[in-house]
Amino acid sequence: MAENRDKTFVPEAGTCVPWKVIKEELGELPGNEEIVKKEWENLDTLAYSFIWFWAQR
Amino acid sequence: MLADTLSKAMAELEEEQVLEQVKERLGGGVAPLAIVKTLQEGMVEVGNRFQSGEYFLSELIMAGEIMKGAMDILEPHLSGESGEHKGTIVIGTVKGDIHDLGKNIVIMLLKGSGYNVIDLGVDVPKEKFVEALQETKAPLVGMSVLLTSCQEAMKETIEAIRGAGLDTRVIIGGNYIDETVKNHVGADYYATSATDGVKVAAEVFGA
Amino acid sequence: MSKAEKLYQERLQRYTTAMECGKPDKVPITFPLGEWVVKYTDTTIQEAYYNFDRTTEITCEIIRDLDFDLMYSALNLWWPPMFNAIGSKLYKFPGIHLEENSQYQYIEEENMKPEDYDEFIDNPTEWLANKFLPRINEEFANPGSYRATAALIKSVAAFAMANDKSAKASEKLAKEFGVVPYGTGMTKAPFDTLGDALRGMKGILLDLRRRPEKILAACEAIIPHNIAYAMITAAGDTTLPCFAPLHRGAYPFLSMEQWEKYYWPSLKAVIEGLWARGKRMFFFAEGNWTPYLEKIAELPDKSIVFVIDATDAKKTKEVLGGRFCLYGGVPTTLLTYGTPEEVKDCVKRVIDELACDGGFVLAPGGVVMSDAKRENIFAMIEAGREYGVY
Known part of the structure; x- marks a missing residue:
């Protein structure tokens, strides 16, 4: 799985590591995917706005 | 042409x-x-x-x-060749302000027009202006300021220059400079455009 | 509904009507919050920047008895600990780099080199994270090192804390005083994103001659990010407009041809993209935009709030009036050097000239600096109410 982390992709605007990338690595989730996804995306948005903050300030 | x-x-x-x-x-x-x-x-x-x-x-x-x-x-x-010039002008961005772009453009145009320009840099204390003017006997000094909150520093610098008994003409320039500011700080001229400096220099040096 | 909540609704309605180019009951008035407030307290600017709670107290204190509609900006636009933790080279702050009663200052550098263009264009977010952040932050100069890791953790935590604290402060102002913020979220013109912190002004102006095609490609790549950044920083709000400080689009940085080719298309795309999501832009046109008014008029009706700083007010009214809400009118230098009487006269003139058929907000046209006088700002607000009833 570690080698997955070196995979390159171009994240869409508003994302750093989009859920679909991580989902591909995780495969099927044993529980409620929506709960995990929602919080993943919240934090991903925070990371995105932090990175861009320095360019947009 | x-x-x-x-x-x-x-x-x-x-x-x-x-x-x-x-x-x-x-x-x-x-x-x-x-x-x-x-x-x-x-x-x-x-x-x-x-x-x-x-x-x-x-x-x-x-x-x-x-x-x-x-x-x-x-x-x-x-090196060794001493160029002729139309006169010496001292210029700097006043204390508290570190913006230099406007100042640098004005310097470039003044040099281009044949003046000897002494650039004091940015965040220049009033003493440094006075010292440079006493040394060079420049008849014109330019002060640049972008931040309106540093306009007070311009006033103090001009007071220090007058206080030292110098009657150097003073031109101020910057984005938020106008007649009101000029009168408030006690300058002789103000510039709102890059080429105003050259016009004023021509007047002062009779060039 | 409490008295403050009722006021909030009334004021929001006033602003919304003006943004829709309608005629509210009164001309909405903006209170310009800023460092000028601090000198009327026993606090230093340094404390006001660092101590959020104190900042909120100061703010509440000064607005307590004032009747205005909107509040512009913040006293502490940036929370310095976030910058200190990561060793940012972008700003100088009072108390650490400057005297404790100075305002912060921005240091412009060429943080992105000409040879970085291609990598940036291919993957902007990754380039920013990998190349830009280490360059502009001393503690983060060697990603992966102990100090860099610690610095990043701290700075991100500070970022989240500052966002939370400023949201709470704004909530308090709304709940207790009925204050409506002038906007939510921020973004830029893609040319400014590229020209401010990345290439720097000199860098981008030289690129116009040396590698113009790279500017176009980079601006194109930035468009979706500036739309996303606006929506994210506004937390999805579409009631209020999104702040956009516009820099190099002011006259005379660019020639008309340069402006039309390099500045305008990508900015227009951001505005249209936001408008498609129901979000307006607070078109903060610092400086003089008179030559470009006709082009700006091409935007979808009501998609911006146009801020008049040094732009010709009469011409603005002629070209943009009725189709876009106009905002401003009071020169910031007047608030520093004028007298309350002069400010009152100015407000009367501005309202006569600009407010007549609605679609107008009375405010200072630019950023009010720390030297502005309280009595002048109060005079602006009072005169606004006196002359601003439709």
């Missing part, structure tokens, strides 16, 4: 042509100072075009960059 191809290339901001011609002329034995003078003629035309609205700040900055490139080539050959 400029007759010389080098002045023309400078005015047209043809970077490669300018640098090539400077090298050629140097190699051909033309005096470095004569080359500088030719470049300055091009620079004066750049200033004129800015004033007439044909050129904008991007062109002024480009002109400065080309001039810098040309001077890098010329400078090693200039």
Whole structure:
């Protein structure tokens, strides 16, 4: 799985590591995917706005 | 119209042509100072075009960059030769303010017009202005400020200059400078455009 | 509904009506919050920047008895600890780099080199994270090192804390005083994103001659990010407009041709993209935009709030009036050097000239600096109410 982390992709605007990338690595989730996804995306948005903050300030 | 191809290339901001011609002329034995003078003629035309609205700040900055490139080539050959100039002007960004872009453009145009400019840099304390004026006896001093909150520093600097018994003419410039500010700080002239500095210098030096 | 909540609704309605180019009951008035407030307290600017709670107290104190509609900006636009933790080279702050009663200052550098263009264009977010952040932050200069890791953790935590604290402060102002913020979220013109912190002004102006195609490609790549950044920083709000400080689009940085080719298309795309999501832009046109008014008029009706700083007010009214809400009118230098009487006269003139058929907000046209006088700002607000009833 570690080698997955070196995979390159171009994240869409508003994302750093989009859920679909991580989902591909995780495969099927044993529980409620929506709960995990929602919080993943919240934090991903925070990371995105932090990175861009320095360019947009 | 400029007759010389080098002045023309400078005015047209043809970077490669300018640098090539400077090298050629140097190699051909033309005096470095004569080359500088030719470049300055091009620079004066750049200033004129800015004033007439044909050129904008991007062109002024480009002109400065080309001039810098040309001077890098010329400078090693200039040592020992003392250039003639129209007079000395001291200029700096006042205490508390670190913006230098406007100041640098004005310096470039003044140098281009043949003045000897002493650049004190940014965040300049009033004592340093006074000292430089006493040393150089420059009849004109320029103060740049972007932040309105640093305009008080301009007032204090002008008071210090007057306090030292100097009657140097003072021109102030910056984005939020107007008649009100000029009167408040006690300056003689104010500039809102890059070429205003050259106009005032011409008046002060009668050039 | 409490008195403050009722006021909030009334004021929001006033602003919304003006943004829709309608005629509210009164001309909405903006209170310009800023460092000028601090000198009327026993606090230093340094404390006001660092101590959020104190900042909120100061703010509440000064607005307590004032009747205005909107509040512009913040006293502490940036929370310095976030910058200190990561060793930011972008700003100088009072108390650490400057005297304790100075305002912060921005240091412009060429943080992105000409040779970085291609990598940036291919993957902007990754380039920013990998190349830009280490360059502009001393503690983060060697990602992966102990100090860099610690610095990043701290700075991100500070970022989240500051966002939370400023949201709470704004909530308090709304709940207790009925204050409506002038906007939510921020973004830029793609040319400014590229020209401010990345290439720097000199860099981008030289690029116009040396590598213009790279500017176009980079601006194109920035468009979706500036739309996303606006929506994210506004937390999805579409009631209020999104702040956009516009820099190099002011006259005379660019020639008309340069402006039309390099500045405007990508900015227009951001505005249209936001408008498609129901979000307006607070078009903060610092400086003089008179030559470009006709082009700006091409935007979809009501998609911006146009801020008049040094732009010709009469011409603005002629070209944009009725189709876009106009905002401003009071020169910031007047608030510093004028007298309350002069400010009152100015407000009367501005309202006569600009407010007549609605679609107008009375405010200072630019950023009010720390030297502005309280009595002048109060006079602006009072005169706004006196002359601003439709």
